[in-house]
Structures are given as structure tokens and as C-alpha cells.
Amino acid sequence: MIHLQDIRKVFNAGQPNEFVAIEGVHLSIDSHVVTALKGPSGSGKTTLLSLLGCMTRPTSGRIILQEREITSLPERFLTEIRRETFGMIFQQFNLIKGLTALENVMLPAYPKGEKHAVLKRRAMDLLALLNLAGKALARVEWLSGGEAQRTAIARALINNPAIVIADEPTAHLDSALSFEFMEIMRQLKADGKTILIASHDPIVYASDVVDRMVDIRDGKIVSPGDGA
């Protein structure tokens, strides 16, 4: 589904603070499986997720998504791919403060110009599915960590993406909520989603939900796991 070929990502290229985040990465991600990217802080997990999710471009190398080379696509097409293909769950949840849970969930669908009533119904269904129906009209800053996490998941699913990407999703959750998160991932997997999770939390990478574990260290893949 996604193929990375000899990917290199350099931040602040040519500056004194130049930093190579990813070096010589070759990786193939299959459809309908849960892949965990494991590694210590600063190993390049988040950068690799950003590259896989079209949030940033590699300095060199090629990314092929569903048989299509996307590295050289203009920004507008990348945005469209992000919107239609990926659902993002961020480490800090990255919900927009001051808005309700419902509004946050609806946000990724705004540029599609869908009818407001239809969109709202879909967002409400997702919130209900994640046991958040009662919090739909609550501002996100008043939600607990678990509720905020589930709101972020609902937002990631609003455009019905094929791939769900989660960056350190359990970093701010206790063990019970972390297990709950993995159960939600199990349901999504059963629904046929492809899931990519970056984490150094054993609850995530040791979970039976995970089909494949990719080990990263210092921007390089140490162990590609099965399916490389």
C-alpha cells in the first residue's frame, strides 16, 4: 500500500543546526494490518509517520502510495491525499481549544463542502460509537484525557480514511485508557483500516492487535519486522 524507497529527511539543511532525522529508509506497509513503529525518543518515529502521512516531504527518496508516486506532487494534491486517505491521531491530541468536541470532529470535513446536517449526523454517530455522545457539545478543554483521545480518534475517522496514523497515542493516558485505545484500534482493524502507530509504550507494541513491529533507532530501521 505504501512504499518508502531510500528515504532521507534532513531538517535545517545547510544551517549550523542541520539534523538528519531519517537516513536510508526502505519500508513497505501492507493494507489492513496494524504496524507499530517502535523506538526511543528522538529515534525518528514521528518524522517517519509525518512522511508516511504526507505531512512533510523527504529530502531525498520516493514515497509510493497505492501505486502512485506522491513525493513530487504539488502541495494541493498532498493535502487532498491527507484529507481523503489518512486520519491523524496526534500525541498531544491537537484538538482546537474553544471549540466543542463535535466541531472538532467535523473540522477535517469542512473543506469538502458536505451538507452541514449530513456531516453533523456522521460526526454524532462517530462520537456515539466512541461513547462520547453526551460530551458532543462540551468544549474540548473540559474533556478528560481519555475523552480528548476519543474525540481525536473520531476526528481522524470523520472522512472515512483507509489509513489511520497515530503518533504516541498513549503517551498521556493511564494503563486502563491505553488498553481501551488498543481495543478501539482492534475494532478499526476489523473494519478493514490500515493502522500505523508510533510508540515506545509496551501496551501498544506488545499488543496482539499489532501485526508487525518496525524497530527504529537514530533515524534508521534496525528491524523491519515481518513484511519488509
Place this chain on the structure above:
Amino acid sequence: MGAIEKQRHILDFTLSSLGRRKGKNIALIIVYTFVIFLIASVLFLADSLKKEAAQILQDAPEMTVQRLAAGRQDLIPLDYIESIKAIKGVQSVEPRLWGYYYDAFSGANYTLMVNADLNDHPGAILIGAGVTRRSEPGKPPQSLRKNDRIPFKTYEGEVLTLQVKGGLPAASELVTADLILLSEPDFRKLFAFPHDRATDLVLTVKNTKELATIATKITRIHPDSRPILRNDILRTYDAVFDWRGGVILMILSGVFLAFIILAWDKATGLSAEEKREIGILKAIGWETADILLMKFWEGSAVSLTSFFLGIFLAYLHVFLASSLLFEPVLKGWSVLYPHFRLTPHIHSYQIAVLFFLTVIPYTVVTIVPSWRSATIDPDAVMRM
């Protein structure tokens, strides 16, 4: 249909964004509104004063002849009339009797003028709108009504009581606000005015092209006279109003500069929170154009609100509150009191210029920094 829904969604989001940053936006709207209010007040006031002046001049005589004594205006002998009338091209010459009366009770300066229609009704006066609001300074005005009596102190120290017989049309309060019309005998008695003198003479001519020639002839016959043409008055009015408007505009340019600095600072410097939001929106699938559209709506909402609020307040200030803030500079000492209200007159061209000088640049400066943030990788924006 989708495009309209998309606009609606983005507009909804914009409005809630404005609400979320209440403090910043309210501060911005207050300053912005104040600047528009000041500029619009000056424009409205200067324009309306000019309009009023033009109205005065519409009825002004083609030529007025005054007599000078030691360079100051003096009373003109009535026997000048015959000699001026004899000049070829002069159609009519009429004496005018008018002057100023300081009313110690109200502290106001009134203009008194003889009206021939009142000559058969001695003791009767017609008063302007400002005079009807005659009051002791610092006390609430007592509205004068028909048949009320006003005492005047004559120049010989006696009291002359005149009775209000009616008001003057309020089409232009600037012209009539401080005006009292009275009969010739009352006028002469009040000011102990010599019977063979008038304040000035007004002329009508057969051909306006001959005005300059006639004026020259008058000064030749009466070297102590000063003919004043309608165009001269027009030029003086224009110069006075433009100069005063210029003084205010000069002060305002300072205010405007302060506004530009504030707007630039507020609008260009995106907070870390705003940058993060842009990053999130891009990461979840908003295009750069969607974010710019949102920022465009945001800038437009702030500037349009301020613009219309400023214009509305300026309208109230100039036409209902008698330009309280600018009165001393714009009107001069002679018409400071009694109060008058200007006839509303707004030039759409000026509103348009003000719009293009404020709303458009402001909206642009709000978009530029967002464009810079929105065109870099969402990943980079969120790592900041």
C-alpha cells in the same frame, strides 16, 4: 452547492475563532472603530460645513458694498445708494441692517437682522432654532415658544422687550441658528443706529460678467467703500473650511499612523496558538487556500464591523451631537454658541475612499502572515 456549504463551514469556523480570541479582537475593533470614527467625523463635518456654506451663498447677493473707516467696516451712508444706482448695469441697490447682540443671560452671541416684512409689526421677532434653545450656561435649556418675550438691553441702557412671533425654517441651522429677525424701528432703537446709515448695501446687476467693472467704478466714486463679490466669499469659505479640515487631518494622520502600527503588529504577528492551529488544520486536510479564506473572513469581519461602527458613530457625533470633539477647531469663535445641528450630508465618494484606505489594507495584512504559515509543512508548523 458544495462550494456554498464549504464557504459556510469556513465562515462558521471563522466566527467561532473570533469569539475564541475575544480580548485581542475586541481591543482591535475598539482602536479600529475609533480611528474610522475620527476620520469619518472630520470628513462629514468638513463636507457638511461646505454644503451649508454653499447654501448660504446660494441666496447671497452678487455684490455687497461696505464702507471702511481706518480699514475696519463702518456704517454706510444711505446717500451712497443713489450714486451707485446711477452706474450703468446696476439693477438694484438695497440697504441691509444687521449686527451682533451679546445676550448676557445666555452668554450667546446672536445675529440680528432687519426683515422688511416685520416693519409693519414693531415689537415682533422671528427666531432661529438655536435661539429657541436659549438657556443660561450650565442650566437646562428653556424652550422658547410663540408669544414668549425676550428682554434686550439697548445701547442707551434701556430695556426693549420683543415678542416671539415664530421660528425660522431649520433647513440649514448653520445659517439660521443664531438669527433673530426684527423690524427696522426696533433695530435702530436697540443699537441707537443712525437713521441715515445702513450696515451695508447689496447690489444686483444685469450682467454678472460686468461685476468686476462695476466694483471698480464704485471704488472710484466712493474711495472709502469695499465691494465684495459672491465668488470672493466662496473662496474665503472654502479656504477656511479646508484649512481647518487640514489641521484636523494633520492631527489624524498621527492617529492613523498609530493605527497602522497597531494593526500591523496585531495582524501580522500570529501567536504560537494561531500558528499551531494552522498546522493542525493543514494536517487534517485543510488546503492553504481554505486557511487563507478563513483569514480573509476573519480580517473582513473585524474591519467591516469597525468600519460600519465607526461611520455610524461619526454620523451620530457630527449630526446629532454637534461634533463635540472638534467644535473648537472647525467652527471658530463666532458660531460656537448657540449650538446648532448640521444638516446630514454624506459624500459616497469619501466613504469609498475611506473604505479602500482602511478595510482593504487591513484585510491584506491579516492574510500575509497566515499565508507564510500555511505554505510550510504542517509538520514544521506543529513542531514550532
